[in-house]
Amino acid sequence: SDLLDEKLKEVAERQHEELAPAIERVWLDGIESIRADLREWMRRAADDPEHWRPEWFELAFGLSDRAHRDPHSSADPVAIEGGLSLRGSIDLLERDPAGRIRVTDHKTGKVRAEKNFVIGGGKTLQPVLYALAAESVLKEKIYAGRLYYCTAAGGYEERVVEINDEARAASRKFVAIIKEALTAGFFPAAPDDRECDWCDYKRVCGPYEERRSKIKPAARLKSLKTLREMP
Ligand code: SF4
Known part of the structure; x- marks a missing residue:
């Protein structure tokens, strides 16, 4: 100390x-x-009763100007399955006595993620996407992705997503939906219930976007709805 x-x-x-x-x-x-x-x-x-031991700190990919990145970092962005290219930096990677590796993203605020999720309707992507990016950089299998709310405000809670077939399939589906929107150039304002309440862009969108978007034809928002319903 x-x-x-x-x-x-x-x-x-x-x-x-x-x-x-x-x-x-x-x-x-x-x-x-x-x-x-x-x-x-x-x-x-x-x-820690599970004896996870830190092994990599600030493992970066595509952020070559980072001063404190881990020496195993990749100067180039990494492509995950489906062709999505990622840049970022993972706070911490640890290994347990069984040799399993987990990635951790530290959170300093209140717990926002559900207790059980995989990509949380496309809103909580770090555990899965960071784990897949780490696999690509380190050429090792990653066992889990974790959000660690490591302050009194977050009650030192953690949310862990195992990187199994379900997680890999969720990532592929997410990438396919995003790709479809990019290819079509279709990014409609379609906020979920009460999403506008605390959004920083409310001043730009105005107070009625949530109501207005409810009367848009639902058929065109099918993929977005599918994504939001994903665990
Ligand atoms: S305020 Fe605008 S950007 Fe924010 S959630 Fe609502 S529609 Fe989306």
């Missing part, structure tokens, strides 16, 4: 210099809350 404090101090000082916060008290409270989250995160990692 001394090393953690030392690193936090180092990063906080650097960011303080860069951001010049207006109210010192608010800044210090924010740093203390990060410290508490990190300590609990580290305690849980050390006590």
Whole structure:
């Protein structure tokens, strides 16, 4: 925990210099809350009953300008089955004593994902797509993709998606639906129930888009509906 404090101090000082916060008290409270989250995160990692061990950090693909990427990263984007090309960076990959590998995407907010899902209607894609991207970069099978809500706000909960035949089929179907829309150039505004409520683009779309889209011919939105119904 001394090393953690030392690193936090180092990063906080650097960011303080860069951001010049207006109210010192608010800044210090924010740093203390990060410290508490990190300590609990580290305690849980050390006590992990399944003994997952970190092996790769910031494994990037197609982000050659990343300063802190893992040395196994790929400078080029990776193509997953179906031909979708991905760029990104995976926070952490670990291996367990049985040799299985899982990818983790750290989340700092509240838990948004359902308890059981695969791609969550196309809204929660990281576990499956990151796992497939990692397979392509490392040339190793990935056992699972995981969202880890690693703060008090997220209750240190995790959501794990096993990379099995169902997950691979879901990814292929997702890619096919996106490809169909790209080929047709068809991207209608078709928000799901209450999706507009908290959307940053509401100012652009106006307050009636959800109501307006309900009267559009449903036949043209069939693929989108299929995607939204996928687990
Ligand atoms: S506000 Fe616009 S962009 Fe946002 S969900 Fe609604 S229709 Fe979509």
